[in-house]
Amino acid sequence: MTKVNVTINGQPVEAEAGMTILEAAQLAGIDVPTFCYDPQLFGAGACRICVVEVENARNLPASCVTPIWEGMVINTESEKVVQARKANLSLLLANHPLDCLTCEKSGECKLQDYCYKYGVTESDFVGDVKDFPLEESNPFFERDMNKCILCGKCVQVCHEINGAGAIDYAFRGFASTISPAFGEPVENSPCVFCGMCTDICPVGALTPKLSKFKGRAWEINKVKTICPYCGTGCAIDLHVKGNEVVGASGNREGLANKGHVCVKGHYGWDFIHSPDRLTKPLIKKDGKFEEASWEEALSLVADKFKAAGAEGLAGLSSARCTNEDNYLFQKLLRVMGSNSVDHCARL
């Protein structure tokens, strides 16, 4: 790989050819604020919060989409840059509800973080504000477009990663918003509720219902695990507060999924603490289920297998098992003398 030498904030940095200014800065451990940037998505250059000063450049280029060149001299926090970022934040703040006290995103909101960093306490501009109704008709997440800063990452993740293409920009100018086609609620769109948009949203515009009022960002412990719903083996983070699972999100370190998730892995966790959940085996006695020990239950099953004989035995496996699980399952059935093995996905 060809090396390119640049100077960032006076510090010489050896980066790789083809890198953006932002990537070179990250390589050097220099933090540049971003809203719309995500390494998994095509560079949009939309939010302009990552602008930097480049010597001899006409404007302040967006670092996330500007490639580096040999000898480039970059300043990521010059006075001009800071002024531009403050103006940008002030503009966003002028059109953003300041309900941080009850906002689900508080504590991990990028708008909050950057306003804090640059000391933007209130907007310089008072005028019209967006007034969209809260969209909460679907079972999985809420869409509050009044909080949306139009970074466009939800649109990109929906088109570029999921492929559903359920949402896009609508209208122009100040009226711009993100919407399913024809302003329909999201459940009437091709949305498959993977919820990756809620994971990627930098502010509180898209929030999972499962987690609502269940805990603040700083109270949540993210526990990495493998999603048990199917055999793909997606790495997810269970959001745990105390001893309760209050949500989940994709984990980007997952080799199988790189942070991508589906509706089940994202939202299908309310069963964990459901009062209807079975925690002990039940055996039906006199037409009624009664709690039993595992030993008792397994013995009963073994007796029934024996009574049925190989001819009377069939196995039905599940998509929630891994390939290895399913292999072992059919092996077990064959050892028991039956070739009648099937799988729920064929139903």
Place this chain on the structure above:
Amino acid sequence: MTAKPKIVVGLGTCGIAAGGREIYNAIEKALTENNIDAELTQTGCIGACENEVLVDIAKPGQPRISYGKVTEEKIGEVVTNHLLHDKIDREFALGKIGEGELSAEYDDLPYFFTDLPFYEKQVRLCLRNCGFINPEKIDEYVERDGYQALKQVITEMKPEEVVEVIKSSGLRGRGGGGFSTGMKWQFTMNAVGDKKYVVCNADEGDPGAFMDRSILEGDPHSVMEGMAIAGYAVGADEGYIYCRAEYPLAVNRLKMAIEQAKEKNFLGDNIFGTDFSFNLKVKEGAGAFVCGEETALLMSIEGKRGMPRPRPPFPANEGLFGKPTCLNNVETFANVPVVILDGPEKFASIGTEGSKGTKVFALTGSINRTGLAEVPMGITLEEVVYDVAGGIIDDGKFKAVQAGGPSGGCIPEDLLHLPIDYDSLTEAGAMMGSGGLVVMGEDTCMVDIARYFLSFTQIESCGKCTPCREGTKRMLEILERIVAGEGKPDDIEKLKTLGEAISATALCGLGQTAPNPVLTTLRYFQEEYEQHIFDKRCVAGICVDLMFYLIDAELCNGCGRCRKACPVSAISGDKKEVHVIDKETCIKCGVCVEKCKQEAISLQS
């Protein structure tokens, strides 16, 4: 076959809007009624819009006489007088074009292009055919050396040579950016790709601009020929013309021209029997101004929402459908056949050091001669405003000229000496833009003009980047406040800071230039902003909220009509005594002015 007299009616959109079709029908009727055998045909806009409807009559062996502002009632008479009695109606005659025998009594008729002040300083390269050919008949284009440049290029030159010719001509993009056309072609030629495209930006959207429309309506083939030449040079076999749907006549004529060119094999496979094939499609825009921005335009052709994307990659490397794409505007392509046929040296001999050739301008506003003018680069704004456009109407005083549409700026009187070229205009805070020149007189409020342009860019902002979407909105709100008389002392500073931040950080050209009308009016007319904010006055008399109605005590006879008519009882006064208007109560509806027979009530600032 003996040559027939020829009658040509200007039927561009401008001519049609002025009643050209009715004139055409009236002529047809007059010819039939009088049994006159003459060829009646149409042409595109010749540029002299203020004289529409234009009708040219030419008898064999005589110069062509151009009649302007003809009326439906009189045109029959004009035609019969001319054709049957060799009588030229001086009420309508503008001038003569070409040579030939003409009765000595008409020796004083001016020559159209050399004597009429509107045309005297013009050099018509791009518009060479506009007003002369019937755009719906390819043969008329071919007669005027049409497709000769393409033939020369593909039968005698290598692509590299074509690029070299365009480079040495000094031709720069006429869409506003002013990038070297030859360089752009070279980048696309050198780009690696199994498929390449040529795209013509015909999404002319600036308020007051109609250069590209006139070229497409009057001479579509020269644009198509330029595109085919570009296709050969860069190695593309397919092209798109992205034309706004609001130009239905241009779209129709383009589609017609493409069909005719295909029949003649100037487009299609194996053009002129060579290996070179080139096909063209028209893609209609859906009304978004931002689609004039090249990356948004490409997105729109691809069927996506027209939104700009960052550059690099530039279209020359990754353009339409991700393929190398050569993208130029209408006027640029229309110049290409001229450069090839006349040679790059001749083209480069016109204009200035950095800006070669000519530029077409759409002249509008408070001027005596509105229309389309093609002037050599380097001509001063003063010459264009006074010599070509004839100065301000009613001998009014010049205030500013808005160059470059909503992205441009307002240039004041003391900069009128500026030569028109890319670099001088940029230095003045304006830009060449696509060529709209809106001339404004003393009765224009510069704050209100800035507000108007901001309202345009705000509505047309694509919504993608924060500075443009949110910033132009806040600038607009401040301007709306100022014209409403609610300006605050720090508003000027806020406008400057915000404007500069938007310019420095917005994603695309639209956003980066959106504050220009505000920044230039602040630069050259700051005192007007101050008058609005601090004195609550609008000297131009435009901002109604800053005006008040006043009854002239000398003229008022106390008739009481105004008092009775006032819907909010703001007027008081005894019978036969001078009446007065209470400024606080008055809602400025103006009813009192209408009622006053003494003309004693007027709007004051």
